[in-house]
Amino acid sequence: MAPRGGDGLLSYIPRTLLMRGRLKLVALAALALASVARPALAQSILRDAETEAFMADMSAPLVKAAGMQPRNVQIMVINNPEINAFVAGGQYVWVHSGLLAQADNVNQVQGVVAHELGHIEGGHIVRFGEGIKEATGVTLLSLVLGAAAIAAGGAEAGLGIMGLGQQAAMSRFLAFSRGQESSADLAGARYLSAAGISGKGSLEFFKKLQNQEYRLAIPQDNSYGRTHPLSGERISVLREVYTVDPAWEKSIDPQLEARFERIKAKLIGFVSEPTQTLQKYPESDQSIPAHYARAYAWHKSAYPQRALYEADALLAAAPNDPYFLELKGQILLESGRPKDAVAPLREAVRITNQPLISVLLAHALIATEDEANFAEAEQVLRLAVQRDRENPFAWYQLGVVYERRGDTPRAALATAERYAMMGQHPMALRSADAAMQGLQQGTVDYLRAQDIAMTSRAAIEQQRKKR
Numbered sequence: 001m002a003p004r005g006g007d008g009l010l011s012y013i014p015r016t017l018l019m020r021g022r023l024k025l026v027a028l029a030a031l032a033l034a035s036v037a038r039p040a041l042a043q044s045i046l047r048d049a050e051t052e053a054f055m056a057d058m059s060a061p062l063v064k065a066a067g068m069q070p071r072n073v074q075i076m077v078i079n080n081p082e083i084n085a086f087v088a089g090g091q092y093v094w095v096h097s098g099l100l101a102q103a104d105n106v107n108q109v110q111g112v113v114a115h116e117l118g119h120i121e122g123g124h125i126v127r128f129g130e131g132i133k134e135a136t137g138v139t140l141l142s143l144v145l146g147a148a149a150i151a152a153g154g155a156e157a158g159l160g161i162m163g164l165g166q167q168a169a170m171s172r173f174l175a176f177s178r179g180q181e182s183s184a185d186l187a188g189a190r191y192l193s194a195a196g197i198s199g200k201g202s203l204e205f206f207k208k209l210q211n212q213e214y215r216l217a218i219p220q221d222n223s224y225g226r227t228h229p230l231s232g233e234r235i236s237v238l239r240e241v242y243t244v245d246p247a248w249e250k251s252i253d254p255q256l257e258a259r260f261e262r263i264k265a266k267l268i269g270f271v272s273e274p275t276q277t278l279q280k281y282p283e284s285d286q287s288i289p290a291h292y293a294r295a296y297a298w299h300k301s302a303y304p305q306r307a308l309y310e311a312d313a314l315l316a317a318a319p320n321d322p323y324f325l326e327l328k329g330q331i332l333l334e335s336g337r338p339k340d341a342v343a344p345l346r347e348a349v350r351i352t353n354q355p356l357i358s359v360l361l362a363h364a365l366i367a368t369e370d371e372a373n374f375a376e377a378e379q380v381l382r383l384a385v386q387r388d389r390e391n392p393f394a395w396y397q398l399g400v401v402y403e404r405r406g407d408t409p410r411a412a413l414a415t416a417e418r419y420a421m422m423g424q425h426p427m428a429l430r431s432a433d434a435a436m437q438g439l440q441q442g443t444v445d446y447l448r449a450q451d452i453a454m455t456s457r458a459a460i461e462q463q464r465k466k467r
Contacts, residue, residue: 198247
């Protein structure tokens with residue numbers, strides 16, 4: 001499991017907090033379901049308009065129950081086949097694609113999200129340092145006492161003190177981590193109850209984790225030496241809480257479940273090998289999720305006509321579904337037919353006004369190489385970055401439009417935005433300085449370029465001092 005900050009539902013060794021605050025996007029492929037590289041996590045984020053809308057709607061009652069504002073909390077998907085989720089600073093929950101692929105229903109995902117919200121509401125990322133500090137104190141004390149014993153002539157005793165100190169420090173830290181996990185479990189149970197959502201999915205998911213522990217031969221007698229309580233221990237505690245809750249027998253919202261099956265199939269089609277997808281969703285399966293999954297499988301296999309057949313089957317069932325329109329536009333665009341892609345993408349944007357789809361429409365407009373489309377592309381992109389600034393591909397496309405129009409200063413500013421977002425501070429500084437050379441002082445664009453230049457210089461200086 002790649003190292004990362006924050007909590008994971010399933011882990012066996014202490015984790016180092018890699019980052020605090022919001023992670024920055026690094027690169028965005030021009031896909032409706034897009035993979036965004038994250039070197040810090042050795043993984044990538046999967047950004048998709050439909051998935052993000054589903055995650056927001058699915059989690060909104062839980063977020064409110066946790067005392068937070070839904071607009072401030074984001075549930076993002078990491079491209080990782082393992083069954084896991086974690087928080088790493090800010091009000092962000094990171095869910096592995098493997099968790100969504102393996103979840104049997106939306107209720108199981110809600111149970112996971114409720115647990116992770118418990119970490120956010122409890123401030124566990126901030127308090128993570130407290131556990132490290134306390135453990136470090138024990139370690140330092142043991143080193144001092146051990147050194148004193150060695151100096152007094154008791155080398156063996158001194159080394160023993162040091163070793164015991166290290167063991168005590170690790171035990172102290174693990175106990176601290178397990179306490180946070182238990183707290184998040186109970187907090188998640190409260191959120192589910194307050195939202196009127198059954199805890200059955202939460203228990204079912206912990207049973208999945210328990211089965212994984214069995215396969216990995218994890219001892220089930222006690223939690224000593226682990227960052228998390230054993231899944232069996234968690235199940236026992238939570239069962240007592242969930243089964244007496246009024247929401248225990250409440251059924252899953254069928255509309256929400258149908259949306260989950262769609263995004264699950266879509267995700268599997270995007271991340272899995274096409275042969276695996278086609279085995280899981282054979283041609284005999286004519287359901288909406290199956291058409292969705294096969295469309296991505298055929299598209300990945302470079303069979304555009306078969307992919308379009310599946311997309312058209314979806315549109316036959318729901319002609320005005322914006323995400324089916326988006327899919328058809330994506331297939332056409334990436335098959336070298338940008339002119340044909342414009343109409344379905346334009347309609348999808350009209351229906352949803354979703355920034356990610358807007359960027360795809362702008363890409364298609366620019367790819368037509370028809371200058372008559374550039375004004376629309378610019379308008380679409382400017383609106384998109386107003387609603388979702390952290391999309392490097394949007395800034396790249398906006399820079400292309402400005403460059404084609406001969407507006408070099410604003411092309412440089414868009415490039416500076418992109419590099420700043422990617423953490424490439426020297427390139428961001430260079431582009432911001434170039435933008436300021438051509439922009440009128442005091443304007444909004446000039447001040448933005450100035451801000452990027454200042455923050456980039458500060459970041460470069462900070463990196464220089466660390467060397």
